[in-house]
Amino acid sequence: MKHYDLLIVDDEQRYADMLAKRLGLRGLNCRICYDGRSAIDLVGEAAFSVIILDLQLPDLYGTEVLERIKARRPDNVVIILTGHGTEKDKQACMASGAHAFMNKPLDIDRLLTIMDRLKTRLV
Amino acid sequence: MMISLKEMWAAIWPSFRHKDDEHLNTYYTFHDYRQLWGMGIFVLMATALLPLVVMTFIYYQLLEQSINSESLLRTERVTSNARRAVTYFLEERLAALTFTVNEMSYDRLTNPEHLRDVLSNLKLGFGGLTDLSVIADDGTQVAYAGPFNLEGKNYSDQPWFQTCKQHGACVSEIFSGYRDVPHMVVAVKSLYPDESPYSDGRFFILRATLETERLIQMLASYRTGEHADIFLVNHAGVLQTPSRYYTGASNRVTLSLPSYAERTHAMMALDAGGRSVVIGYAYIDTKIASTTFILMVVKERAAMMKVWLELRHQINWFLAVSAIIIAVVMTLTSTYMVKKIFHADHEKARTMLMAEQNCRLASIGQLAAGVAHEINNPLALINETAGYVKDLFLIEERYKDDTEMVEHIDSIIDAVERCGTITRQLLGFARHFDVQVQPVNLKRMVDDVLSFHKKEAEYRNIAFHVDIPNSIPLIETDRGKLQQIILNLVNNAFQAIDNGCFLKVWAETDEAEQVRIFIRDNGCGISKDHLNKIFEPFFTTKKEGKGTGLGLSITYGLVQKLHGNITVQSQTGEGTTFVVTLPVHMEKEVQS
Numbered sequence: 001m002k003h004y005d006l007l008i009v010d011d012e013q014r015y016a017d018m019l020a021k022r023l024g025l026r027g028l029n030c031r032i033c034y035d036g037r038s039a040i041d042l043v044g045e046a047a048f049s050v051i052i053l054d055l056q057l058p059d060l061y062g063t064e065v066l067e068r069i070k071a072r073r074p075d076n077v078v079i080i081l082t083g084h085g086t087e088k089d090k091q092a093c094m095a096s097g098a099h100a101f102m103n104k105p106l107d108i109d110r111l112l113t114i115m116d117r118l119k120t121r122l123v
Numbered sequence: 124m125m126i127s128l129k130e131m132w133a134a135i136w137p138s139f140r141h142k143d144d145e146h147l148n149t150y151y152t153f154h155d156y157r158q159l160w161g162m163g164i165f166v167l168m169a170t171a172l173l174p175l176v177v178m179t180f181i182y183y184q185l186l187e188q189s190i191n192s193e194s195l196l197r198t199e200r201v202t203s204n205a206r207r208a209v210t211y212f213l214e215e216r217l218a219a220l221t222f223t224v225n226e227m228s229y230d231r232l233t234n235p236e237h238l239r240d241v242l243s244n245l246k247l248g249f250g251g252l253t254d255l256s257v258i259a260d261d262g263t264q265v266a267y268a269g270p271f272n273l274e275g276k277n278y279s280d281q282p283w284f285q286t287c288k289q290h291g292a293c294v295s296e297i298f299s300g301y302r303d304v305p306h307m308v309v310a311v312k313s314l315y316p317d318e319s320p321y322s323d324g325r326f327f328i329l330r331a332t333l334e335t336e337r338l339i340q341m342l343a344s345y346r347t348g349e350h351a352d353i354f355l356v357n358h359a360g361v362l363q364t365p366s367r368y369y370t371g372a373s374n375r376v377t378l379s380l381p382s383y384a385e386r387t388h389a390m391m392a393l394d395a396g397g398r399s400v401v402i403g404y405a406y407i408d409t410k411i412a413s414t415t416f417i418l419m420v421v422k423e424r425a426a427m428m429k430v431w432l433e434l435r436h437q438i439n440w441f442l443a444v445s446a447i448i449i450a451v452v453m454t455l456t457s458t459y460m461v462k463k464i465f466h467a468d469h470e471k472a473r474t475m476l477m478a479e480q481n482c483r484l485a486s487i488g489q490l491a492a493g494v495a496h497e498i499n500n501p502l503a504l505i506n507e508t509a510g511y512v513k514d515l516f517l518i519e520e521r522y523k524d525d526t527e528m529v530e531h532i533d534s535i536i537d538a539v540e541r542c543g544t545i546t547r548q549l550l551g552f553a554r555h556f557d558v559q560v561q562p563v564n565l566k567r568m569v570d571d572v573l574s575f576h577k578k579e580a581e582y583r584n585i586a587f588h589v590d591i592p593n594s595i596p597l598i599e600t601d602r603g604k605l606q607q608i609i610l611n612l613v614n615n616a617f618q619a620i621d622n623g624c625f626l627k628v629w630a631e632t633d634e635a636e637q638v639r640i641f642i643r644d645n646g647c648g649i650s651k652d653h654l655n656k657i658f659e660p661f662f663t664t665k666k667e668g669k670g671t672g673l674g675l676s677i678t679y680g681l682v683q684k685l686h687g688n689i690t691v692q693s694q695t696g697e698g699t700t701f702v703v704t705l706p707v708h709m710e711k712e713v714q715s
Contacts, residue, residue, distance in 0.1 A: 022510055
């Protein structure tokens with residue numbers, strides 16, 4: 001199992017925690033934040049190999065967060081994970097540089113596969 | 124020929140079939156179109172025909188009146204002329220006799236030589252006399268001039284003799300007398316002159332016999348028209364001159380005698396044969412002597428007023444023909460109008476039904492989206508939690524042997540996944556996705572979709588009939604969505620049919636505006652109760668767990684997004700036809 005630094009951005013705290021725990025079990029180091037602004041700050045402070053971003057955040061909408069993250073660190077890999085993203089959201093996100101668009105409920109193995117594929121491509 | 128007859132019949136006798144789709148019934152403005160149709164015809168006919176009938180009736184009345192007054196007038200005129208002639212004829216002769224009696228002395232009159240001279244002079248002057256005789260006051264004939272020598276006869280018991288004795292002059296009825304030849308007698312009484320030896324109040328009578336032939340001819344000259352008759356009768360109703368049509372038993376007239384009138388009169392009556400006649404009559408009286416004659420002129424009304432009656436006949440024809448034309452035109456008009464109303468109503472009812480269904484589906488869609496939205500988050504949490512527990516079991520050494528637990532967790536995760544699919548589909552039904560417009564070849568697309576099912580069809584012995592003519596244009600629409608629509612409907616049909624059935628897909632176009640795609644199966648069909656629910660989310664007739672009931676509602680949503688509409692016709696046990704109508708050119712939808 002490869003070692004990634006992950007950032008999970010989701011306003012639903014228990015979901016984010018649970019996801020972090022599951023990925024932790026698979027040897028991934030996860031950081032969690034529950035709103036858009038702190039996520040942007042965190043990205044400013046440190047580099048993450050993958051950012052998992054929810055679209056519906058209490059302060060900022062996911063697409064905006066994505067754009068700001070991309071503005072700071074264009075090489076960051078962002079995977080959108082949303083409960084009810086629309087086709088329009090998907091197109092907007094892909095246009096802004098997101099690498100994948102996934103729906104909740106999540107199949108964790110699929111997430112890992114996608115991350116692996118992205119990593120190999122980036123490396 | 125058959126078709127045109129059928130069409131003609133349909134134009135007159137309309138058939139309003141709206142019973143076949145009963146759920147439309149609540150939207151019809153009028154329920155009884157046949158009654159409406161009947162009322163229409165009745166009102167139109169009444170307004171058109173009533174004035175015509177009233178006018179004709181009035182005209183009839185006027186015509187009747189003028190026919191009657193004209194007939195009476197004409198008959199009266201003829202009668203009056205004939206009366207004058209008859210009266211004159213008799214008066215002339217009476218006057219001649221009076222003149223003779225006054226001018227000649229008794230001696231000269233009783234001298235046969237002289238009497239013959241007088242007769243021949245009278246014949247020259249007036250004509251119509253047969254003989255002349257002088258009769259004494261005891262009734263014996265004193266002198267005679269004429270072809271029959273009846274000298275010495277006694278006339279005292281003859282009625283004319285009595286009349287003459289009383290009134291001084293007389294005109295007898297026509298009778299056969301001693302000679303057995305019809306003749307009539309005119310006679311005047313004269314007192315003996317003063318110087319004569321008999322001048323003590325005694326009298327003598329000068330009598331002349333008249334030829335009736337001349338009178339009959341004169342009357343005949345007044346007879347005009349086909350069924351016309353003119354004759355004389357006496358006060359007892361015995362014919363004096365021959366009648367063409369009204370001679371009855373013992374020479375009596377078959378008409379009832381009119382009551383006495385001083386002047387000429389005309390009246391309407393029915394003769395013994397029941398025909399309507401105009402009778403003109405006059406009681407004949409001369410200035411010198413009264414007579415027992417009644418002059419009668421009888422004319423058949425119909426023959427007399429032929430021209431008028433022909434005109435009436437023409438009016439009848441005109442009325443009949445125009446009534447028929449009006450009836451036909453009104454029926455056609457009413458049929459046309461009511462058909463228009465019916466079709467408009469039908470269209471309206473369909474639109475209303477569709478609007479109602481759209482409305483219901485839209486609100487159900489909103490609800491479904493809301494539910495899906497709210498459920499998705501807890502679902503994700505369940506998923507992650509269950510996943511985490513499973514991870515613990517698989518990754519941590521201490522639970523590794525407990526495989527039963529992992530199975531339970533797997534079933535939770537499976538259930539969550541199924542729920543996830545449903546919520547995603549629900550959201551798909553409610554949401555407006557962008558539409559990518561591009562030209563689509565319908566035939567190729569249907570072939571593609573059916574090729575997915577080729578294997579299964581062969582295996583189940585199901586026949587495909589595809590008939591998409593080349594006239595179907597390229598449809599500008601969203602390829603993916605159209606494909607999904609067709610795929611859903613074909614899947615649906617596949618599930619409805621048994622082995623050995625068929626599936627038909629065909630299409631038609633109208634004036635390059637719309638394309639209708641028909642997908643027909645001869646499977647189990649949809650019952651009437653279910654027919655207007657099938658597009659609702661979660662409505663399914665399948666066994667629990669077999670279907671989500673979202674397939675058709677998603678299809679419905681997709682068709683809406685392509686600006687089309689979808690309808691279904693189904694007969695239980697006979698099959699189902701889905702009809703998808705799509706615009707050929709779709710404007711690119713603006714994202715809402």
